[in-house]
Each structure stands twice: as structure tokens, then as C-alpha cells.
Amino acid sequence: MASIPPPDEAMSDNGDEQQAEVRSAFFDVTLPAKHAYLGQDLREIHSTPFYAEGSLVTLPFVYVPDVVLMPNQQIPINVDAHDVDINVLINDMGDIENQRKGFVCMAADVGFDLSHVKDSHPYFLFGTVASVVKIEKQPTMPADVGIEGGTRMIVRGCQRCLLKDFVSRGPFHRQHGLFRILPENGLEPPLEIIMPNEWKSAVSLAKRGAQIAANLTPYSPALFATFDVVHLVAELRKEIMALQLKPEMDIDATDFSYWLSTTLPLPAHFRLQLLGAVSTVHRLRSCLMMLRTFNRLNCAVCGIGLAVKEDGICMNRGDLTAAYINPGGVTQEIFTMRKVSNISVFGAPTAEYTWFPGYTWRHLRCRGCHGHVGWKYESESPELVPKFFYGLRRGDVVPSIQPEEGMNPSELQEFFQVQNGAMQPVYYREK
Ligand SMILES: [Zn+2]
Numbered sequence: 001m002a003s004i005p006p007p008d009e010a011m012s013d014n015g016d017e018q019q020a021e022v023r024s025a026f027f028d029v030t031l032p033a034k035h036a037y038l039g040q041d042l043r044e045i046h047s048t049p050f051y052a053e054g055s056l057v058t059l060p061f062v063y064v065p066d067v068v069l070m071p072n073q074q075i076p077i078n079v080d081a082h083d084v085d086i087n088v089l090i091n092d093m094g095d096i097e098n099q100r101k102g103f104v105c106m107a108a109d110v111g112f113d114l115s116h117v118k119d120s121h122p123y124f125l126f127g128t129v130a131s132v133v134k135i136e137k138q139p140t141m142p143a144d145v146g147i148e149g150g151t152r153m154i155v156r157g158c159q160r161c162l163l164k165d166f167v168s169r170g171p172f173h174r175q176h177g178l179f180r181i182l183p184e185n186g187l188e189p190p191l192e193i194i195m196p197n198e199w200k201s202a203v204s205l206a207k208r209g210a211q212i213a214a215n216l217t218p219y220s221p222a223l224f225a226t227f228d229v230v231h232l233v234a235e236l237r238k239e240i241m242a243l244q245l246k247p248e249m250d251i252d253a254t255d256f257s258y259w260l261s262t263t264l265p266l267p268a269h270f271r272l273q274l275l276g277a278v279s280t281v282h283r284l285r286s287c288l289m290m291l292r293t294f295n296r297l298n299c300a301v302c303g304i305g306l307a308v309k310e311d312g313i314c315m316n317r318g319d320l321t322a323a324y325i326n327p328g329g330v331t332q333e334i335f336t337m338r339k340v341s342n343i344s345v346f347g348a349p350t351a352e353y354t355w356f357p358g359y360t361w362r363h364l365r366c367r368g369c370h371g372h373v374g375w376k377y378e379s380e381s382p383e384l385v386p387k388f389f390y391g392l393r394r395g396d397v398v399p400s401i402q403p404e405e406g407m408n409p410s411e412l413q414e415f416f417q418v419q420n421g422a423m424q425p426v427y428y429r430e431k
Helices: 016-020 096-101 114-120 190-194 197-202 208-214 221-225 229-242 253-263 268-275 280-293 409-423
Strands: 042-044 056-063 074-079 103-106 126-136 151-167 176-181 296-299 305-308 321-325 331-337 343-350 359-366 372-379 388-393 397-400
Touching (some): 126 176, 253 280, 268 280, 305 397, 343 372
Antiparallel strands (some): 074 151, 321 331
């Protein structure tokens, strides 16, 4: 009989002991989305902006640095009266017109020279029309001298759009832009496109029909399947099952593609490209490639490995990721992990302003570069499990791939170029 190894202090952060808990209650994963740390002063609003696909609309916009709001995603943000005409947008929410108007959340600060951005980083111009879900009961009014605080809101992504130009409005130089509302393109199954019309009513596309249609081309049915929404969704569901991610049941393929883009540990520039993908198929293909190739999260600064893909833990409904506001009013997005490595924990535990009720938090520092990379959360009561977990900040980690051993430097460079190139989605470009 094997002897039980003594507890190893150095391994105390590996999370295995969580499995041994008896008579315990797992954390209520619906709590984080309630944002209780923001207080009780939030009132519910049901604004529903909607614009015709392809139309050009003038809307106010705000920058939420490095946070890409996806359609259907809800995030808390802190808006300054400098940024958005809060008087117009918020104080009069009873006005139907204002409820419909909404505003745009942009992740990248594009400065004032759009022509430069259009050439160098065209995906920086993607944004999302946001509706207000909840707002502080007493929004901060623009003051004559100085603005303090700002207005806290929970917003929901509605429609994606592309910044075409800046629009000057009023004496206060608040930010307005001319936005193209991007269409939601679902691509037809490729075999249906090549199939003669008279076959479509006679032959089911399932299996045998697809095989016959593919025989009209030099390519195999398997190749066409990689551009087929139904096939892509089925493959992606297999991949995320292994990671214990749980999307809502019965969401359509486009919403599923946005949910993946929200929950996968991807950096902001990659998510912007997913937001602007030319079609649902392109977004799903990129997510599938990403899920199949990346296997760990590295520090974005020094490249040291901080976590492996399989160690994610869903602490916000079925998601690995969630966005919160810190006491400074900055929206932070984290990935929750049950284990991390190359991390040191510092600071005294505190429950103040905690994003996870019942858990205290401390800071995490990367052992490679000593940069702040997130927080460790520890349960305050012995019954609450997991006893601890970690939140890695989205902007501080990059998904990475473990290449095969024995590659020389030039082979390694090519390997990473090929992998990164394969994952990039084709995104919308204005003609
Ligand atoms: Zn580092």
C-alpha cells in the first residue's frame, strides 16, 4: 500500500485539496453578475437600441480600454461626463428616443487620425452599440469645475459597428462618431451553394446528399464541412465540453460564436478581429482553431507560463471570464483558474469590494517579471468551495502553444507564424 505523501508547502496552491471537501456548498455562480459590490443604488433600465444593418448612424462613444464588448455580453463600466452626454443619454431614460439611441463602446483608443488606423490596425475601428441595463440611481452631474466619480452602469452589447469618422457635436466636444452598423452574415452551407437548384428539393443535404454534391467538385466533403455552421458548432461543443464551459442551451450559431469570443482567454486585438469577422462561419472557424491549438496562458510581458488550459474554472455562470469594476472605476476582465504556476501572492486578504461574495482577495505577481497579473480569491467560510481560485487579468496573459520539442529557432518562428496566421479571422473591411 502506498504511503500518503506529506503535505508540500510549495504545492499548496495546486487546488487538489478542493476535491476532498465534504458537506460543502459550491459557490453560487449567479452572484458575480449581480455586481453587489457596486451597492444598491443601481436602477434597472431597459434601453433597446436597434439600427438597420448596413445603415450609417451618428452616436456618442466611450473608450473602455482593452475591453471588447461582444453582442449579448454584459459588463459594468464607469462613464465620465466628459465622455458621453450623460444629461441626454441617461438622466432622461423615460424618453423613448433616448432609450433607443444607446452609445458605442470602443476597446481601442484610435486617437484623432483615422486614416493611419485604417491602414495599420483597421480592426481598432470595430465597436459595439451598447444598451444600458442598470445605472446608478443618482448619476454624477457634469459640474462647472471638475468632474468626480463618474456614472456606473451595467451595459449590454447589442449590435457591432465600425467607426467611419468623427462627428463634431456641440460646444463641449463630446465624442460622437459616424458608425456603420455591421450586418450579421450567416454563410450558406458551401455544398448547398454548389448544388444544382433542382437537387435541393429532391435531395436532403444530410450525408448522402452532401457526398453527391461534393463529388461535383475536386474536393472532399470533409473540406466543405470546415465551412459548415452545423459541423463547426458540433465540433466546438465537443471542445468546450472538455473544458467544462457551459453556454446557454438553444442559442443560435451567431450568438454561440459571440459567447465563445467572450469566454475564451483571448487578448483584446484578437477579440476585436472576432467581433468584426465577416461571417459567423469565420468567427466559429477561428474559435475552433484557437481551442484546438492553444494549451496554456503565458505572461504577456515576460512570456513565462502562468496556467494551462485545462485548469480554468467557471465562477460566473458557465463562463471562465467576467468583467468587473475596480474601486478606481476601471473595468477589469479576468479568467478564473483553479491552478496557476510561476505566481507569488502578496498583500493582506480583504473582502472589501470583492467581486465574488464570500471570498477575500489578494494580489498576484508574476515570478518572471514581477508584474501584477491578477488576484487570488480565498473563501471566508470552511463550507464554501472552491476554497480558493485565481483570477488572471485578460490584458496580462496571452494564450500560447507548446511547440514540439527539438525545434530549432527558425523552425520555432515558422511554427508560431503558421499557428497565429491560421487563427486570425477574416474581418469586415469597408469597400
Ligand atoms: Zn511576467
